[in-house]
Amino acid sequence: MKRLSKTALVFLATGVSAFSSVKNVIYFIGDGLGPSQRQITEYYKTEVLGQDGKLAMNSMPALGITTTHAADTLITDSAAAGTALATGFKTNNGMISMLPSGEKLKSLTDIAKNKDMKTGIITSTRLTHATPAVFVTTNSSRANEAEMAEDFVKANIDFYAGGGYRFFVPKTGEFKSSRKDEKNVVKDLENNGYKTFIGEGSSKNLLSYTPKSNEKVFAALTNSHLPYEIDRVKDNSTPSLAELTRKGIEVLSKENNKGFFLMVEGGRIDHASHAQDAVGTIMDTIAFDDAINVALEFYKNDPENTLIVVAADHETGGMGLGYGNNYSLNLEALKNIKLSVEDKLQKAYKGNKEEYFSYLDKELGLNNLTVVEKESIEKAIKAEDNKDTTAINNSYGGYAPTAISVAHIISQRAGLQWTSFAHTATQVPLSATGKTSENFVGFKDNTDVAKEIANSMGGKL
Numbered sequence: 001m002k003r004l005s006k007t008a009l010v011f012l013a014t015g016v017s018a019f020s021s022v023k024n025v026i027y028f029i030g031d032g033l034g035p036s037q038r039q040i041t042e043y044y045k046t047e048v049l050g051q052d053g054k055l056a057m058n059s060m061p062a063l064g065i066t067t068t069h070a071a072d073t074l075i076t077d078s079a080a081a082g083t084a085l086a087t088g089f090k091t092n093n094g095m096i097s098m099l100p101s102g103e104k105l106k107s108l109t110d111i112a113k114n115k116d117m118k119t120g121i122i123t124s125t126r127l128t129h130a131t132p133a134v135f136v137t138t139n140s141s142r143a144n145e146a147e148m149a150e151d152f153v154k155a156n157i158d159f160y161a162g163g164g165y166r167f168f169v170p171k172t173g174e175f176k177s178s179r180k181d182e183k184n185v186v187k188d189l190e191n192n193g194y195k196t197f198i199g200e201g202s203s204k205n206l207l208s209y210t211p212k213s214n215e216k217v218f219a220a221l222t223n224s225h226l227p228y229e230i231d232r233v234k235d236n237s238t239p240s241l242a243e244l245t246r247k248g249i250e251v252l253s254k255e256n257n258k259g260f261f262l263m264v265e266g267g268r269i270d271h272a273s274h275a276q277d278a279v280g281t282i283m284d285t286i287a288f289d290d291a292i293n294v295a296l297e298f299y300k301n302d303p304e305n306t307l308i309v310v311a312a313d314h315e316t317g318g319m320g321l322g323y324g325n326n327y328s329l330n331l332e333a334l335k336n337i338k339l340s341v342e343d344k345l346q347k348a349y350k351g352n353k354e355e356y357f358s359y360l361d362k363e364l365g366l367n368n369l370t371v372v373e374k375e376s377i378e379k380a381i382k383a384e385d386n387k388d389t390t391a392i393n394n395s396y397g398g399y400a401p402t403a404i405s406v407a408h409i410i411s412q413r414a415g416l417q418w419t420s421f422a423h424t425a426t427q428v429p430l431s432a433t434g435k436t437s438e439n440f441v442g443f444k445d446n447t448d449v450a451k452e453i454a455n456s457m458g459g460k461l
């Protein structure tokens with residue numbers, strides 16, 4: 001006869017499970033947060049900012065590694081990877097919580113709702129973007145954002161915060177819409193018990209909002225994504241990911257004995273790495289880690305009932321910490337960079353070469369360009385002036401050539417190099433702390449992360 005473990009004997013003797021489910025789960029997903037992104041951020045904080053560089057996510061007791069591949073390709077997109085992390089099933093790139101066959105999948109928010117837990121979704125991207133969407137709805141294509149926005153009403157999530165009001169407001173009206181119809185999803189949300197916060201102007205109201213029992217929150221603060229952290233800190237026109245996380249926890253934990261499930265996405269790490277923007281990547285990773293620290297404050301008050309998991313959907317950009325034949329990084333070269341490649345640097349070249357070089361000097365401290373660096377910028381200017389689409393797509397990933405050529409110079413001066421304008425197939429780190437965190441140790445498939453979280457909540461996907 002097979003010997004039974006002590007736990008199993010207790011189970012048999014008492015007739016109840018020795019395992020009690022976790023009450024509060026806070027699930028962080030760093031979009032594009034590969035091992036290099038995590039490590040360079042620690043080095044930058046230490047060497048450039050002169051701070052204790054250790055990231056909260058790198059200090060957790062449980063550490064693992066996960067695969068990222070999709071059902072149909074070894075290089076996943078955020079829809080397939082998000083589906084794996086939310087539902088425990090692999091699917092094809094582009095699909096939202098749906099199997100390749102079209103079968104709809106249950107996600108962790110469904111498990112939480114079945115347990116009468118409150119639920120929350122926070123992201124720095126549009127709320128209808130792939131990673132948040134996989135926790136809210138199902139769809140055959142991530143591109144159907146207007147359609148998915150309507151599903152936010154019936155999903156009945158208690159707290160939504162992020163960007164992308166353009167899919168929630170009608171075609172004509174106060175706010176700029178990307179809908180083709182006059183459907184007012186914001187009104188539908190309000191009619192279903194949501195307090196809504198729309199547009200940058202609502203940021204302060206959201207942060208000063210005191211949750212009322214049974215009131216749900218929907219905040220879409222920008223037309224598209226929230227700003228890159230590197231740009232946001234200049235005027236604080238929108239809250240940081242940490243501030244949104246603090247408000248989310250406040251709303252979800254108020255007068256609530258059943259616990260909550262909250263997903264927080266650091267969504268713009270990915271966008272910065274697509275644009276091969278080293279400092280943009282680092283600043284959004286810091287913002288993500290700051291949000292994790294807010295969750296850790298909550299955890300410290302209730303460690304017996306709380307689980308925090310930090311996962312990533314995939315790596316982006318093939319960020320390499322090392323370049324050429326050097327055994328050194330020179331992070332000082334990143335010190336003067338205070339703007340994003342995609343949103344700011346891309347708009348800087350306006351057709352005048354001399355003006356552009358003086359902009360680079362003034363804004364980025366690039367006043368000592370080598371002959372080779374200058375040549376690479378001139379080549380980019382030529383491609384941009386000539387609207388050379390082949391060069392723009394092949395050599396500059398579809399971005400403005402001038403911006404990418406400068407991004408490369410900045411990276412290479414720091415000793416960094418990128419292999420891709422897309423995602424890569426590399427494994428990504430996984431961290432956890434709190435109740436059941438030991439189940440997140442080891443080499444795991446990305447689908448296992450969702451399954452383990454479901455188990456910890458006492459449910460099954």
Ligand SMILES: [Zn+2]
Nearest residue numbers: 270271274316
């Ligand atoms: Zn991406």
